[in-house]
Amino acid sequence: MIDKFVRSAAEALAGSAVLIDALIEQGASDLVIVSNNAGTGRTGLARLLELRRVRKIVCSFPRTSDPVVFEELFQAGLIELEIVPQGTLAERLRAAGAGIPAFYTQTAYGTRLAEGKETRAFDGRHYVMERALPGDVALVEAWRADRWGNLTYRESGRNFNPVMAAAATLTIVQTQHVSELGALDPEAIVTPGLYVDRVLHVPYGDP
Amino acid sequence: MNETGMSETGMSRTGPGGTGPGKTGMSGTGGSAGAAAAFTPLKRAEMAARAARDVPEGWYVNLGIGIPTLMANYVPAEREVVFHSENGILGMGPEPPPERIDRWLVNAGKQYVTLKPGGAYFHHADSFAMIRGGHLDLCVLGAFQVAETGDIANWATSDADAAPAVGGAMDLCVGARNLWVVMEHTTKSGESRLVRKCSYPLTALGCVKRIYTNLAVLEVTPDGFLVTEMIPGLSFEDLQARTEAPLRRA
Numbered sequence: 001m002i003d004k005f006v007r008s009a010a011e012a013l014a015g016s017a018v019l020i021d022a023l024i025e026q027g028a029s030d031l032v033i034v035s036n037n038a039g040t041g042r043t044g045l046a047r048l049l050e051l052r053r054v055r056k057i058v059c060s061f062p063r064t065s066d067p068v069v070f071e072e073l074f075q076a077g078l079i080e081l082e083i084v085p086q087g088t089l090a091e092r093l094r095a096a097g098a099g100i101p102a103f104y105t106q107t108a109y110g111t112r113l114a115e116g117k118e119t120r121a122f123d124g125r126h127y128v129m130e131r132a133l134p135g136d137v138a139l140v141e142a143w144r145a146d147r148w149g150n151l152t153y154r155e156s157g158r159n160f161n162p163v164m165a166a167a168a169t170l171t172i173v174q175t176q177h178v179s180e181l182g183a184l185d186p187e188a189i190v191t192p193g194l195y196v197d198r199v200l201h202v203p204y205g206d207p
Numbered sequence: 208m209n210e211t212g213m214s215e216t217g218m219s220r221t222g223p224g225g226t227g228p229g230k231t232g233m234s235g236t237g238g239s240a241g242a243a244a245a246f247t248p249l250k251r252a253e254m255a256a257r258a259a260r261d262v263p264e265g266w267y268v269n270l271g272i273g274i275p276t277l278m279a280n281y282v283p284a285e286r287e288v289v290f291h292s293e294n295g296i297l298g299m300g301p302e303p304p305p306e307r308i309d310r311w312l313v314n315a316g317k318q319y320v321t322l323k324p325g326g327a328y329f330h331h332a333d334s335f336a337m338i339r340g341g342h343l344d345l346c347v348l349g350a351f352q353v354a355e356t357g358d359i360a361n362w363a364t365s366d367a368d369a370a371p372a373v374g375g376a377m378d379l380c381v382g383a384r385n386l387w388v389v390m391e392h393t394t395k396s397g398e399s400r401l402v403r404k405c406s407y408p409l410t411a412l413g414c415v416k417r418i419y420t421n422l423a424v425l426e427v428t429p430d431g432f433l434v435t436e437m438i439p440g441l442s443f444e445d446l447q448a449r450t451e452a453p454l455r456r457a
Contacts, residue, residue: 036331063372065317074370083371086293087335087378094332105339106381110412113373143311155311155328156294162330190330 004149004199005178018174018202019139020044029053034093034135036086036160038062038070049073056080058133060089083113090163092133097166097195102131138168142191142199145175146182149196150189158190165195174202246440248392248421256281258347258389258419262288269293269338269379271348272316274389278347289325291343293375295334298326315375335375338382346383348376350390350415352405355431355452357415359388360407373410380411392420392449399451401425401432422446425454433457 009022024047031054038059039046046069048054057079062070073079084092085107095103104127108114118129140161143154151173153161165171178201249257255277262268262282269291270276279301282288290299293315300321303309307321314320322328329337337343350361359380363371380386393399401418418425423446424436435457437446447454 061372061374062370071370081370083373085373085377086331086375087339087382090331090335091339105378107339107378108411109381111377111409113377153328153330155309155322156292156296156313157311158295158328158330160331163332 037064060086095132096134135168149193151191266344275347360405
């Protein structure tokens with residue numbers, strides 16, 4: 001029987017906030033983190049940064065609210081930063097999940113974020129070549145999951161989760177709710193279970 | 208600048224392509240040259256209200272943070288405009304009252320929002336496929352500078368910027384069918400934000416079509432900036448004096 005559920009965050013990673021906390025405990029270092037922002041306050045991703053476990057961060061907008069830890073490390077030269085336009089970040093992840101090694105986009109053409117990159121004209125418009133951005137591990141948050149790892153998300157909580165789930169070799173999910181196999185509407189499953197390796201049930205309430 | 212206490216929200220349009228005369232008095236782009244008339248620059252909400260008047264029914268629209276976000280408050284309720292948010296929302300509605308907050312429903316600026324009937328959710332790659340694929344009718348952004356060629360600089364103020372943050376600005380600029388900018392006409396120290404060539408790092412080349420400032424409305428044309436409206440009491444010469452790039456009148 002396929003059962004992708006694991007019973008503890010440590011087990012999920014033996015391999016989001018709860019998952020990041022587990023990653024902190026698990027001890028991996030020299031990490032390259034892909035995230036749209038660079039952490040807030042001193043918990044979660046910011047805590048991972050503060051513990052100097054991250055070599056490089058790939059993101060579009062490090063200056064989210066209260067990015068204190070990132071700012072300190074960046075100004076001290078203790079972390080590498082790769083700024084990627086937000087849509088290019090999403091598409092690089094999507095491409096990785098879809099087996100596309102590179103693609104062309106108009107985004108950033110003529111700007112300093114395209115410096116050193118191959119460009120090409122198609123039909124009279126200029127494009128920048130961008131490479132896929134695969135991951136070793138994706139940490140994903142779902143709203144509902146079943147034991148095959150089929151996932152749905154809640155409202156704007158969908159966000160980067162489906163593309164991250166598809167872009168990584170090992171996809172670990174925390175889910176708010178568990179559904180019996182067959183209970184999720186097949187028409188409404190956003191991430192089919194083939195993208196998912198491990199699921200951890202982390203109910204923290206319906207806000 | 209003179210402060211005369213004007214509190215009305217708009218300018219009326221005399222140039223082509225407008226939506227007709229505004230509710231408030233407005234000077235055209237011709238006439239009254241040389242008169243040292245008093246004028247009051249539009250405030251942030253007034254700039255947003257003025258730009259919102261021009262958004263047509265049925266358009267799919269992305270509003271950037273700052274003044275553009277305020278525009279949603281000024282689109283008339285009976286005019287159906289569908290707002291997009293980069294994090295995966297179409298049909299975004301206004302901020303809910305505190306007792307109706309849903310922490311799963313936020314906009315790209317992480318502010319609580321609502322979903323209107325007919326709205327939809329999608330993931331980030333689909334969201335930017337909509338943007339990059341040319342499916343949005345309009346994006347409105349703030350900017351540091353716009354050049355007479357339509358180049359825009361709105362993400363970093365200098366090449367030495369400590370930790371630059373671009374977000375979705377570069378994708379929105381190249382992808383939206385129409386890019387409008389809402390910004391103050393000059394910096395706090397009085398330097399023109401409408402320039403011949405951007406001195407700040409570029410966000411995108413040649414994509415701005417229209418600019419709403421606190422002094423005027425301008426189209427970006429193959430021949431540079433074309434002034435289609437000015438606030439009451441401001442002469443074309445006054446406006447040119449505050450603008451580095453050469454202006455033409457509609």
